[in-house]
Amino acid sequence: MKxxxxxxxxxxxxxxxxxxxxxxxxxxxxxSAGQSAIHFSSGSFDLLGRLPDGTxxxxxxxxxxxxxxxxxxxxxxxxxxxxYAEQAPLxxxxxxxxxxxxxxxxxxxxxxTGERKPAWLTLSDFTPLESKEQRIGEKALxxxxxxxxxxxxxxLADSFERQGTKCRIVSLKLEEMxxxxxxxSEMRSTNIARVMDxxxxxxxxAEQIRQxxxxxDTVVLPAVFGLKDGSVPQSLGKYIGVKTVFVAxxxxxxxxxxxxxxxxxxxxxxxxxxxxGDTVTDAKFTADGNVESIGTVNFxxxxxxxxxxxxASGSFFSKGLIAxxxxxxxxxxxxxxxxxxxxxxWFDGNFWNRQNYISFGASAKDGIHASIxxxxxxxxxxxxxxxxxxxxxYEGSGGGIAVITxxxxxxxxxxxxxxxxxxx
Amino acid sequence: MNMQEKNxxxxxxxxxxxxxxxxxxxxxxxxxxLYPGPxxxxxxxxxxxxxxxxxxxxxxxxxxxxxxxxxxxxSGVRIGDIIQAAxxxxxxxxxxxxxMMLASTDLMGxxxxxxxxxxxxxxxxxxxxxVMDGLLGIDKHRDFPKYSSRTFxxxxxxxxxxxxxxxxxxxxxxxxxxxxxxxxxxxxxxxxVMNALGYGVHLLDKEKCCGVALISNGMTDKARKNAAxxxxxxxxxxxxRQMPVIGTSSTCSFTLRDEYPxxxxxxxxxxxxxxxxxxxxxxxxxxxGKVRFVFKKDYKARIAYHTPCHMEKLGWGIFSAELLRMIxxxxxxxxxxxxxxxxxxxxxxxxxYQVSQAIGKPLFEQIAKLRPDxxxxxCETCKWQxxxxxxxxxxxxxxxxxxxxxxVATSEANK
Numbered sequence: 096m097k098x099x100x101x102x103x104x105x106x107x108x109x110x111x112x113x114x115x116x117x118x119x120x121x122x123x124x125x126x127s128a129g130q131s132a133i134h135f136s137s138g139s140f141d142l143l144g145r146l147p148d149g150t151x152x153x154x155x156x157x158x159x160x161x162x163x164x165x166x167x168x169x170x171x172x173x174x175x176x177x178x179y180a181e182q183a184p185l186x187x188x189x190x191x192x193x194x195x196x197x198x199x200x201x202x203x204x205x206x207x208t209g210e211r212k213p214a215w216l217t218l219s220d221f222t223p224l225e226s227k228e229q230r231i232g233e234k235a236l237x238x239x240x241x242x243x244x245x246x247x248x249x250x251l252a253d254s255f256e257r258q259g260t261k262c263r264i265v266s267l268k269l270e271e272m273x274x275x276x277x278x279x280s281e282m283r284s285t286n287i288a289r290v291m292d293x294x295x296x297x298x299x300x301a302e303q304i305r306q307x308x309x310x311x312d313t314v315v316l317p318a319v320f321g322l323k324d325g326s327v328p329q330s331l332g333k334y335i336g337v338k339t340v341f342v343a344x345x346x347x348x349x350x351x352x353x354x355x356x357x358x359x360x361x362x363x364x365x366x367x368x369x370x371x372g373d374t375v376t377d378a379k380f381t382a383d384g385n386v387e388s389i390g391t392v393n394f395x396x397x398x399x400x401x402x403x404x405x406x407a408s409g410s411f412f413s414k415g416l417i418a419x420x421x422x423x424x425x426x427x428x429x430x431x432x433x434x435x436x437x438x439x440x441w442f443d444g445n446f447w448n449r450q451n452y453i454s455f456g457a458s459a460k461d462g463i464h465a466s467i468x469x470x471x472x473x474x475x476x477x478x479x480x481x482x483x484x485x486x487x488x489y490e491g492s493g494g495g496i497a498v499i500t501x502x503x504x505x506x507x508x509x510x511x512x513x514x515x516x517x518x519x
Numbered sequence: 520m521n522m523q524e525k526n527x528x529x530x531x532x533x534x535x536x537x538x539x540x541x542x543x544x545x546x547x548x549x550x551x552x553l554y555p556g557p558x559x560x561x562x563x564x565x566x567x568x569x570x571x572x573x574x575x576x577x578x579x580x581x582x583x584x585x586x587x588x589x590x591x592x593x594s595g596v597r598i599g600d601i602i603q604a605a606x607x608x609x610x611x612x613x614x615x616x617x618x619m620m621l622a623s624t625d626l627m628g629x630x631x632x633x634x635x636x637x638x639x640x641x642x643x644x645x646x647x648x649x650v651m652d653g654l655l656g657i658d659k660h661r662d663f664p665k666y667s668s669r670t671f672x673x674x675x676x677x678x679x680x681x682x683x684x685x686x687x688x689x690x691x692x693x694x695x696x697x698x699x700x701x702x703x704x705x706x707x708x709x710x711x712v713m714n715a716l717g718y719g720v721h722l723l724d725k726e727k728c729c730g731v732a733l734i735s736n737g738m739t740d741k742a743r744k745n746a747a748x749x750x751x752x753x754x755x756x757x758x759x760r761q762m763p764v765i766g767t768s769s770t771c772s773f774t775l776r777d778e779y780p781x782x783x784x785x786x787x788x789x790x791x792x793x794x795x796x797x798x799x800x801x802x803x804x805x806x807x808g809k810v811r812f813v814f815k816k817d818y819k820a821r822i823a824y825h826t827p828c829h830m831e832k833l834g835w836g837i838f839s840a841e842l843l844r845m846i847x848x849x850x851x852x853x854x855x856x857x858x859x860x861x862x863x864x865x866x867x868x869x870x871x872y873q874v875s876q877a878i879g880k881p882l883f884e885q886i887a888k889l890r891p892d893x894x895x896x897x898c899e900t901c902k903w904q905x906x907x908x909x910x911x912x913x914x915x916x917x918x919x920x921x922x923x924x925x926x927v928a929t930s931e932a933n934k
Contacts, residue, residue: 096806096841129593130540274552280563281556285543347539363853371856372590373834393834395792397803412536413593 101401106131108479108497109407110358115505117365124368136351139204144213144491165484171462191357193219209254232313241266245345246317288322301334415481430465433483456483476504530597535562541588546858550877554581557588561598575609583862585828614737617655621864622736625728628700635668658872671706686719691756693766697899708921717933723752729774763793769897773829802838813928819848823891827898839916857882861904
């Protein structure tokens with residue numbers, strides 16, 4: 096089966112790259128082994144929150160020069176990173192993902208445990224804070240749904256109270272939810288959202304919240320609204336009548352899943368082919384060192400051919416990278432990786448410390464081209480969290496790397512001259 | 520350290536990290552609160568069951584075995600297999616009479632075809648439906664698939680067997696119970712299409728029901744016997760006659776390839792790659808330029824393609840869809856990935872009827888909104904469900920090909 100571009104990995108990076116190419120008229124396929132990390136989304140994409148030396152970042156674009164030379168942003172170059180970071184909100188908007196935020200100034204998101212973390216672009220479900228210290232209100236009514244365990248109201252109240260917000264915690268009891276409560280282990284965000292999304296149910300919830308309100312100026316709710324229809328959270332807030340703040344829950348993430356579904360639908364609507372639940376097994380190369388085709392479990396002997404291939408297979412969790420006690424490798428192409436020698440240098444025994452293994456991954460001299468035994472593979476691009484050079488968890492840079500390298504690789508594929516630069 | 524690497528349990532059980540993504544895509548969870556969901560029924564419950572069998576939970580019967588949890592799992596855990604394997608291992612209750620009847624598709628079929636008109640009429644009568652509903656627990660809303668008075672095998676032997684050897688290439692056809700007892704036209708269409716492409720079509724020495732309904736209804740021993748018999752015939756076809764085995768039912772093909780080793784513990788590694796759906800087989804030939812299609816000039820159809828759950832799991836919907844797209848007069852829409860709700864015999868059971876229809880609702884609504892000329896789908900039970908629940912006919916992609924091809928001209932082109 097022949098495509099212009101075959102993308103391995105159906106997460107944020109793979110999907111954005113695929114949509115950009117498909118909409119530019121390229122015939123694309125995405126092979127995805129199961130659902131992606133967007134299902135665990137915090138609701139925000141980060142660009143850069145902290146430099147490797149620990150310095151907090153206010154303006155990510157200005158801070159780029161403080162990154163190591165092997166950081167994906169450094170390899171791609173400041174000019175490109177700034178350009179794509181500025182284009183990204185509009186690009187996401189064109190993919191049906193509504194976001195707020197800007198690249199030149201970090202905003203702040205509230206985590207499920209009430210921490211505050213720097214954010215770049217935030218899904219329209221959430222209202223990012225202007226500063227780390229900003230109070231969410233004078234008095235907050237924190238509302239949970241009775242029986243829902245993935246929303247920790249006490250942690251949230253503690254953290255809001257440290258900022259001087261007076262909090263009161265209440266539970267919402269809806270008869271529509273009672274059916275779900277029969278099965279406590281499945282009282283999960285998506286199951287709640289499915290019930291809430293039904294006609295009349297979220298209105299009933301809003302009505303109950305209005306009645307519980309005393310003198311609070313802010314309502315805090317878990318982000319369990321709008322699994323299919325992203326307008327539900329806003330409508331709910333309007334109905335309640337006071338400022339309503341949604342806080343991300345423990346996974347799965349309702350806004351994240353909606354985002355994933357929208358992105359896949361956008362890709363398929365443009366004509367792209369999405370192969371879910373399939374795993375790429377191997378690659379064949381042409382005599383001149385390009386990738387010729389890949390094989391998958393489901394396709395068997397029918398191979399996927401393409402002019403260009405994009406590896407967006409993610410890091411260890413999604414098996415884009417495999418670690419054995421002795422080595423780390425990339426299982427499809429066996430591309431060059433950067434990682435520390437000696438297993439003792441991979442991790443810190445203290446779980447909470449910075450973990451080196453998170454920065455391991457694909458080495459890409461120009462930020463997006465893969466190499467094998469030091470030789471650049473002209474038609475093989477590598478994007479997203481499989482890239483090496485950044486401790487995304489420590490830096491708060493995973494979202495930005497996924498979005499920006501996806502856009503850069505798509506444009507490199509579309510721009511023949513840039514491609515020719517690497518051809519032999 | 521080595522132990523950690525080698526400690527791989529059945530169905531990738533230990534790979535589960537409790538991310539709950541499977542539960543998001545389970546079609547049963549939103550509509551049946553009695554079902555604990557794939558994570559709990561699968562890997563979570565398995566931890567307990569491994570400790571003691573008494574932790575087996577009877578609600579596992581609500582699992583459709585659609586495998587959508589497996590398609591969604593980011594960690595490659597065979598959640599559906601864990602659930603079905605637990606049912607096989609721990610469920611000690613003998614199957615009910617009704618379940619035995621529903622599961623014995625080939626026994627029921629071979630009896631019913633002999634007196635088909637009477638059976639079809641009787642099964643369609645309201646009083647009979649009420650009795651089956653009340654006594655047996657087969658839901659009265661269900662229409663039974665009609666039985667044919669002559670099986671596909673009989674038709675094959677009488678009409679086309681003699682000239683199949685005259686072709687240059689050959690395949691064996693696993694027709695399944697549906698094409699044999701209920702709808703021989705599908706088998707006839709397969710023969711017409713393959714013959715036109717230059718392939719002789721042969722029956723297996725012995726074909727038994729693939730056993731999917733036996734597995735889901737707790738008749739594992741019978742399923743194992745069928746599996747052994749089928750694999751013996753398939754091995755003869757593949758090894759002695761060099762004939763790959765193709766089918767027209769996604770679930771039969773899936774069962775022969777994956778449920779035999781995963782659920783019944785019967786290995787098929789040596790022949791698994793030679794068992795596939797006809798649409799995939801034909802797509803490969805077309806992709807490699809080995810066959811030519813000549814389509815009727817005036818063929819026009821707006822088709823909505825529904826991907827059956829087991830087709831999602833196989834990842835082969837693309838082949839049926841791409842084949843349909845090759846027909847010049849076809850305007851194809853691939854429907855959103857939703858379970859139709861019937862899941863073989865599941866939806867026939869009175870206790871599942873409401874759940875079954877609730878699961879299928881989004882699919883039925885999408886079809887109604889789209890107003891296609893007809894729906895295309897590779898699964899017979901999806902066909903019954905969609906035909907009962909919408910105003911649209913459902914055709915197997917092979918039948919669509921048979922309709923759209925100029926068979927005479929195609930035969931000439933492939934000589």
